[in-house]
Amino acid sequence: MLIQIVTHTPVYVWAILALLVYRGVVAMRDREMTIRKLFIIPVIMLALSLQDVVAKFGAGFMPLSVWTGSAVLMTLLVWKFSSAGVSAAASSGRVIVHGSWAPLAMMMAIFFTKYATAVTLVIKPSASQDPLFSTVVCALLGVFSGYFLGRLVGTLQGLQVGRLEYFSAV
Numbered sequence: 001m002l003i004q005i006v007t008h009t010p011v012y013v014w015a016i017l018a019l020l021v022y023r024g025v026v027a028m029r030d031r032e033m034t035i036r037k038l039f040i041i042p043v044i045m046l047a048l049s050l051q052d053v054v055a056k057f058g059a060g061f062m063p064l065s066v067w068t069g070s071a072v073l074m075t076l077l078v079w080k081f082s083s084a085g086v087s088a089a090a091s092s093g094r095v096i097v098h099g100s101w102a103p104l105a106m107m108m109a110i111f112f113t114k115y116a117t118a119v120t121l122v123i124k125p126s127a128s129q130d131p132l133f134s135t136v137v138c139a140l141l142g143v144f145s146g147y148f149l150g151r152l153v154g155t156l157q158g159l160q161v162g163r164l165e166y167f168s169a170v
Contacts, residue, residue, distance in 0.1 A: 005119055013115070020111055024104025032096050038086075038155060041103065042148035045110060046071075049141040052114050056121060057134045066135050070142030071149065078150025079157070086155050095159060103148075110144045113137065 023041065050067065057063035086095045117137050120127050127133045 009115075017111055020107040021104070024101075024107050027097075027099065027103040028101055029099045030096060031099075032094055034094055035156075035159070038095070038097070038152060041107075042145075042152045045107065045148045046145045048114070049110060049145040052117070053138050053141055056117060056128055057138060062131070063134055063138045066138040067142040067145075070139040071146040074143045074146025075150040075153065076146075078147050079153045082151060082154050083158070085151070086158055095155075097155075103151075106144055106147050110141065113140050113144070 027041075049071075053063050053067045085098045085100060087098070120133070
């Protein structure tokens with residue numbers, strides 16, 4: 001059965017996996033980038049997650065409220081308890097993002113949650129109507145999105161704090 005699942009998976013799914021692995025490996029190294037680029041991965045992960053919730057469980061109150069609630073909670077937790085992970089670069093409008101394995105882990109978690117959900121719904125389409133299944137999947141996707149949003153908010157706040165400390169020291 002596992003071989004059948006893998007062989008019936010569309011090629012574009014494997015291309016998405018390869019892209020996510022590549023982006024995750026890049027995120028493991030320190031790199032310099034513009035502040036605007038900090039938004040790319042969080043926005044993409046948010047869109048993929050929300051699109052999956054709506055496509056698989058509908059745009060009803062329950063799936064969207066579970067997704068939103070878990071996303072907001074995780075955003076606040078990551079924002080409060082994580083370090084900024086960035087520092088100002090020499091050139092204006094650029095930052096040095098410190099490498100971390102966490103973005104790769106979270107991108108893989110989103111991918112495999114979406115993949116397992118899709119396989120489950122192909123094998124048992126009625127699972128989308130199961131309140132426990134839909135709640136768990138929507139909550140997980142919200143948590144993963146919240147991680148990326150919390151990290152972005154923490155990074156932006158760290159840049160503001162760093163700028164204030166720099167100007168108060170001068």
